[in-house]
Amino acid sequence: MIRTRHGRAEILICQDQGSLAHAAAQEVVRAAAEAVSARGRFVLAVSGGTTPAPVYDLLASHYAEAIAWDRVVLFWGDERCVPPDDPRSNYRMVRTRLLDRVPVLPSQIYRIRGEDDPMVAAAAYECALHQVLAASPGMTPQASFDLALLGLGNDGHTASLFPGYGAVREQERWVLAEEIAALGMWRVTLTPVALNRARALLFIVEGAAKAETVQRVLEGPFDPEKLPAQAIQLPSAPVRWVLDRCAAARLAVPGSPGS
Numbered sequence: 001m002i003r004t005r006h007g008r009a010e011i012l013i014c015q016d017q018g019s020l021a022h023a024a025a026q027e028v029v030r031a032a033a034e035a036v037s038a039r040g041r042f043v044l045a046v047s048g049g050t051t052p053a054p055v056y057d058l059l060a061s062h063y064a065e066a067i068a069w070d071r072v073v074l075f076w077g078d079e080r081c082v083p084p085d086d087p088r089s090n091y092r093m094v095r096t097r098l099l100d101r102v103p104v105l106p107s108q109i110y111r112i113r114g115e116d117d118p119m120v121a122a123a124a125y126e127c128a129l130h131q132v133l134a135a136s137p138g139m140t141p142q143a144s145f146d147l148a149l150l151g152l153g154n155d156g157h158t159a160s161l162f163p164g165y166g167a168v169r170e171q172e173r174w175v176l177a178e179e180i181a182a183l184g185m186w187r188v189t190l191t192p193v194a195l196n197r198a199r200a201l202l203f204i205v206e207g208a209a210k211a212e213t214v215q216r217v218l219e220g221p222f223d224p225e226k227l228p229a230q231a232i233q234l235p236s237a238p239v240r241w242v243l244d245r246c247a248a249a250r251l252a253v254p255g256s257p258g259s
Protein backbone atom coordinates (compact mmCIF):
# COMPACT_ATOMS: atom_id res chain seq x y z
CA MET A 1 0.00 0.00 0.00
CA ILE A 2 1.40 3.44 -0.98
CA ARG A 3 0.32 6.56 0.91
CA THR A 4 1.63 9.83 -0.52
CA ARG A 5 0.80 13.51 -0.86
CA HIS A 6 0.00 14.47 -4.44
CA GLY A 7 -0.57 18.16 -4.97
CA ARG A 8 -3.50 19.13 -2.74
CA ALA A 9 -4.56 15.52 -2.42
CA GLU A 10 -3.42 12.66 -0.26
CA ILE A 11 -3.62 9.36 -2.07
CA LEU A 12 -3.59 5.80 -0.84
CA ILE A 13 -2.89 3.21 -3.51
CA CYS A 14 -4.09 -0.29 -2.66
CA GLN A 15 -3.11 -3.53 -4.31
CA ASP A 16 -6.59 -4.56 -5.37
CA GLN A 17 -10.33 -3.98 -4.92
CA GLY A 18 -10.47 -5.99 -1.70
CA SER A 19 -7.73 -4.03 0.04
CA LEU A 20 -9.21 -0.80 -1.31
CA ALA A 21 -12.56 -1.60 0.34
CA HIS A 22 -10.82 -2.34 3.65
CA ALA A 23 -8.76 0.84 3.45
CA ALA A 24 -11.86 2.95 2.77
CA ALA A 25 -13.82 1.24 5.55
CA GLN A 26 -10.93 1.89 7.95
CA GLU A 27 -11.00 5.59 7.01
CA VAL A 28 -14.70 5.66 7.92
CA VAL A 29 -14.07 3.88 11.23
CA ARG A 30 -11.28 6.32 12.06
CA ALA A 31 -13.37 9.38 11.19
CA ALA A 32 -16.30 8.05 13.21
CA ALA A 33 -14.18 7.49 16.31
CA GLU A 34 -12.70 10.98 16.07
CA ALA A 35 -16.07 12.66 15.51
CA VAL A 36 -17.90 10.82 18.29
CA SER A 37 -15.05 11.48 20.70
CA ALA A 38 -14.87 15.17 19.81
CA ARG A 39 -18.51 16.02 19.13
CA GLY A 40 -20.65 13.11 20.29
CA ARG A 41 -21.87 12.21 16.82
CA PHE A 42 -20.60 11.26 13.35
CA VAL A 43 -22.22 13.10 10.46
CA LEU A 44 -21.50 11.05 7.36
CA ALA A 45 -22.48 11.67 3.72
CA VAL A 46 -22.41 8.42 1.77
CA SER A 47 -21.86 8.01 -1.94
CA GLY A 48 -23.94 6.11 -4.43
CA GLY A 49 -22.78 4.21 -7.49
CA THR A 50 -21.24 0.74 -7.39
CA THR A 51 -17.69 1.30 -6.09
CA PRO A 52 -18.57 1.94 -2.43
CA ALA A 53 -20.92 -1.07 -2.10
CA PRO A 54 -18.15 -3.44 -0.87
CA VAL A 55 -17.13 -0.76 1.64
CA TYR A 56 -20.66 -0.69 3.07
CA ASP A 57 -20.64 -4.50 3.18
CA LEU A 58 -17.47 -4.41 5.29
CA LEU A 59 -18.85 -1.69 7.59
CA ALA A 60 -21.90 -3.90 8.14
CA SER A 61 -19.83 -6.99 8.88
CA HIS A 62 -16.10 -6.91 9.57
CA TYR A 63 -16.11 -3.41 11.10
CA ALA A 64 -19.66 -3.37 12.51
CA GLU A 65 -18.48 -3.41 16.14
CA ALA A 66 -16.02 -0.57 15.54
CA ILE A 67 -18.64 2.14 14.98
CA ALA A 68 -21.14 3.59 17.48
CA TRP A 69 -24.02 3.31 15.03
CA ASP A 70 -26.46 5.11 17.36
CA ARG A 71 -24.24 8.21 17.03
CA VAL A 72 -24.21 8.12 13.23
CA VAL A 73 -26.20 10.78 11.38
CA LEU A 74 -26.50 9.81 7.74
CA PHE A 75 -26.88 11.89 4.60
CA TRP A 76 -26.33 11.15 0.90
CA GLY A 77 -24.07 13.03 -1.49
CA ASP A 78 -26.66 12.75 -4.21
CA GLU A 79 -29.70 10.82 -5.38
CA ARG A 80 -31.29 9.75 -8.57
CA CYS A 81 -34.86 11.08 -8.76
CA VAL A 82 -36.51 7.69 -8.56
CA PRO A 83 -38.55 6.00 -5.80
CA PRO A 84 -36.57 4.63 -2.83
CA ASP A 85 -37.21 1.04 -3.87
CA ASP A 86 -36.05 1.61 -7.45
CA PRO A 87 -32.91 -0.44 -8.34
CA ARG A 88 -31.23 2.84 -9.38
CA SER A 89 -31.80 4.49 -6.00
CA ASN A 90 -28.66 5.34 -4.00
CA TYR A 91 -30.78 5.17 -0.86
CA ARG A 92 -31.84 1.60 -1.77
CA MET A 93 -28.22 0.56 -2.37
CA VAL A 94 -27.03 1.90 1.00
CA ARG A 95 -30.10 0.50 2.77
CA THR A 96 -29.58 -3.02 1.45
CA ARG A 97 -25.78 -3.06 1.85
CA LEU A 98 -25.60 -1.24 5.19
CA LEU A 99 -28.70 0.15 6.90
CA ASP A 100 -30.63 -3.13 7.00
CA ARG A 101 -27.65 -4.63 8.84
CA VAL A 102 -26.53 -2.04 11.42
CA PRO A 103 -28.53 -0.14 14.10
CA VAL A 104 -28.44 3.42 12.76
CA LEU A 105 -31.43 5.20 14.29
CA PRO A 106 -34.14 5.78 11.65
CA SER A 107 -34.55 9.32 12.99
CA GLN A 108 -30.91 9.97 12.08
CA ILE A 109 -31.19 8.84 8.46
CA TYR A 110 -31.81 11.75 6.08
CA ARG A 111 -32.47 10.45 2.60
CA ILE A 112 -33.15 12.60 -0.45
CA ARG A 113 -36.78 11.94 -1.41
CA GLY A 114 -36.20 10.82 -4.97
CA GLU A 115 -39.90 10.14 -5.45
CA ASP A 116 -40.84 13.80 -4.95
CA ASP A 117 -40.61 16.74 -7.33
CA PRO A 118 -36.80 17.26 -7.65
CA MET A 119 -36.89 20.93 -6.70
CA VAL A 120 -39.05 20.18 -3.67
CA ALA A 121 -36.80 17.27 -2.67
CA ALA A 122 -33.68 19.45 -2.99
CA ALA A 123 -35.16 22.26 -0.88
CA ALA A 124 -36.36 19.86 1.82
CA TYR A 125 -32.99 18.10 1.94
CA GLU A 126 -31.09 21.39 2.22
CA CYS A 127 -33.39 22.48 5.03
CA ALA A 128 -32.85 19.22 6.92
CA LEU A 129 -29.11 19.49 6.40
CA HIS A 130 -28.96 23.02 7.80
CA GLN A 131 -31.19 22.12 10.75
CA VAL A 132 -29.12 19.10 11.72
CA LEU A 133 -25.78 20.88 11.29
CA ALA A 134 -26.55 24.42 12.43
CA ALA A 135 -25.39 25.46 15.86
CA SER A 136 -28.60 27.45 16.15
CA PRO A 137 -31.79 27.66 14.09
CA GLY A 138 -31.58 29.80 10.99
CA MET A 139 -27.80 29.95 11.11
CA THR A 140 -25.84 28.66 8.14
CA PRO A 141 -23.62 25.90 9.46
CA GLN A 142 -19.90 26.50 9.32
CA ALA A 143 -18.89 22.87 8.97
CA SER A 144 -20.90 20.27 7.12
CA PHE A 145 -20.05 16.60 7.36
CA ASP A 146 -17.43 14.90 9.48
CA LEU A 147 -16.76 12.80 6.40
CA ALA A 148 -18.21 12.72 2.89
CA LEU A 149 -17.58 9.74 0.62
CA LEU A 150 -17.35 10.43 -3.10
CA GLY A 151 -16.99 8.48 -6.30
CA LEU A 152 -15.66 9.55 -9.68
CA GLY A 153 -17.35 9.10 -13.02
CA ASN A 154 -15.37 8.56 -16.22
CA ASP A 155 -16.43 12.05 -17.32
CA GLY A 156 -14.99 13.59 -14.15
CA HIS A 157 -18.30 13.97 -12.34
CA THR A 158 -18.66 13.38 -8.65
CA ALA A 159 -21.86 13.14 -6.65
CA SER A 160 -24.23 14.46 -9.32
CA LEU A 161 -22.03 17.38 -10.31
CA PHE A 162 -21.78 16.79 -14.05
CA PRO A 163 -19.63 18.58 -16.64
CA GLY A 164 -21.50 21.36 -18.41
CA TYR A 165 -24.15 21.81 -15.71
CA GLY A 166 -24.53 24.70 -13.32
CA ALA A 167 -24.33 22.92 -9.97
CA VAL A 168 -20.54 22.83 -10.03
CA ARG A 169 -20.50 26.65 -10.20
CA GLU A 170 -23.01 27.16 -7.38
CA GLN A 171 -21.82 29.64 -4.76
CA GLU A 172 -24.74 29.72 -2.31
CA ARG A 173 -26.97 26.68 -2.26
CA TRP A 174 -25.88 23.48 -0.56
CA VAL A 175 -28.27 21.28 -2.56
CA LEU A 176 -29.50 21.57 -6.14
CA ALA A 177 -31.65 19.54 -8.55
CA GLU A 178 -30.72 19.30 -12.22
CA GLU A 179 -32.07 17.35 -15.17
CA ILE A 180 -29.13 15.48 -16.67
CA ALA A 181 -30.01 15.05 -20.34
CA ALA A 182 -27.45 12.32 -21.07
CA LEU A 183 -28.93 10.20 -18.28
CA GLY A 184 -32.53 11.04 -19.07
CA MET A 185 -33.19 11.74 -15.41
CA TRP A 186 -33.22 14.36 -12.70
CA ARG A 187 -30.61 14.24 -9.99
CA VAL A 188 -30.41 15.95 -6.61
CA THR A 189 -26.88 16.71 -5.46
CA LEU A 190 -24.81 18.35 -2.79
CA THR A 191 -22.92 21.27 -4.28
CA PRO A 192 -19.23 22.11 -3.76
CA VAL A 193 -20.45 24.70 -1.23
CA ALA A 194 -21.64 21.88 1.03
CA LEU A 195 -18.95 19.32 0.23
CA ASN A 196 -16.04 21.74 0.68
CA ARG A 197 -17.22 22.48 4.22
CA ALA A 198 -16.72 18.88 5.26
CA ARG A 199 -14.04 18.10 7.82
CA ALA A 200 -12.82 15.29 5.59
CA LEU A 201 -13.52 14.08 2.06
CA LEU A 202 -12.71 10.64 0.71
CA PHE A 203 -12.81 9.68 -2.95
CA ILE A 204 -13.06 5.91 -3.50
CA VAL A 205 -12.09 4.97 -7.07
CA GLU A 206 -11.17 1.61 -8.54
CA GLY A 207 -10.56 0.04 -11.91
CA ALA A 208 -8.48 0.67 -15.03
CA ALA A 209 -11.42 2.43 -16.71
CA LYS A 210 -11.01 5.35 -14.28
CA ALA A 211 -7.20 5.68 -14.61
CA GLU A 212 -7.24 8.40 -17.27
CA THR A 213 -9.85 10.46 -15.44
CA VAL A 214 -7.99 10.09 -12.13
CA GLN A 215 -4.84 11.35 -13.84
CA ARG A 216 -6.65 14.31 -15.44
CA VAL A 217 -8.34 15.28 -12.18
CA LEU A 218 -5.23 15.01 -10.01
CA GLU A 219 -2.49 16.02 -12.46
CA GLY A 220 -4.18 17.83 -15.35
CA PRO A 221 -5.07 21.49 -15.83
CA PHE A 222 -7.57 22.91 -13.32
CA ASP A 223 -10.89 23.06 -15.13
CA PRO A 224 -13.78 22.12 -12.82
CA GLU A 225 -16.37 22.91 -15.47
CA LYS A 226 -14.97 19.99 -17.46
CA LEU A 227 -13.86 17.95 -14.42
CA PRO A 228 -16.26 18.72 -11.55
CA ALA A 229 -14.30 16.51 -9.15
CA GLN A 230 -11.63 19.23 -9.25
CA ALA A 231 -14.09 21.63 -7.60
CA ILE A 232 -13.96 19.49 -4.47
CA GLN A 233 -11.27 20.98 -2.27
CA LEU A 234 -10.86 21.52 1.47
CA PRO A 235 -9.51 24.87 2.69
CA SER A 236 -7.13 23.43 5.22
CA ALA A 237 -6.68 19.72 4.64
CA PRO A 238 -5.91 17.44 1.72
CA VAL A 239 -8.75 15.63 -0.01
CA ARG A 240 -8.08 11.92 0.42
CA TRP A 241 -8.24 9.43 -2.45
CA VAL A 242 -8.29 5.66 -1.96
CA LEU A 243 -7.38 4.03 -5.25
CA ASP A 244 -6.52 0.57 -6.41
CA ARG A 245 -3.39 0.12 -8.54
CA CYS A 246 -5.43 0.03 -11.73
CA ALA A 247 -7.12 3.37 -11.10
CA ALA A 248 -3.77 4.88 -10.04
CA ALA A 249 -1.84 3.42 -12.98
CA ARG A 250 -1.34 6.75 -14.83
CA LEU A 251 -0.34 8.82 -11.81
CA ALA A 252 3.24 10.02 -11.49
CA VAL A 253 3.72 8.67 -7.99
CA PRO A 254 6.50 6.36 -6.73
CA GLY A 255 5.57 2.73 -7.09
CA SER A 256 2.78 3.40 -9.55
CA PRO A 257 3.13 2.04 -13.09
CA GLY A 258 2.64 5.63 -14.30
CA SER A 259 5.70 6.89 -12.44
Ligand code: 6PG
Nearest residue numbers: 048049050051151152153158159
Ligand atom coordinates in the same frame (compact mmCIF):
# COMPACT_ATOMS: atom_id res chain seq x y z
C1 6PG B 1 -24.08 8.16 -8.33
C2 6PG B 1 -22.84 8.67 -7.64
C3 6PG B 1 -21.81 8.98 -8.68
C4 6PG B 1 -20.83 7.83 -8.65
C5 6PG B 1 -19.92 7.85 -9.86
C6 6PG B 1 -19.05 6.59 -9.89
O1 6PG B 1 -25.18 8.56 -7.95
O2 6PG B 1 -23.90 7.32 -9.22
O3 6PG B 1 -23.03 9.65 -6.79
O4 6PG B 1 -21.12 10.19 -8.49
O5 6PG B 1 -20.05 7.93 -7.47
O6 6PG B 1 -20.74 7.88 -11.01
O7 6PG B 1 -19.92 5.50 -9.99
P1 6PG B 1 -19.35 4.00 -9.88
O8 6PG B 1 -18.84 3.83 -8.49
O9 6PG B 1 -20.55 3.13 -10.16
O10 6PG B 1 -18.26 3.86 -10.91
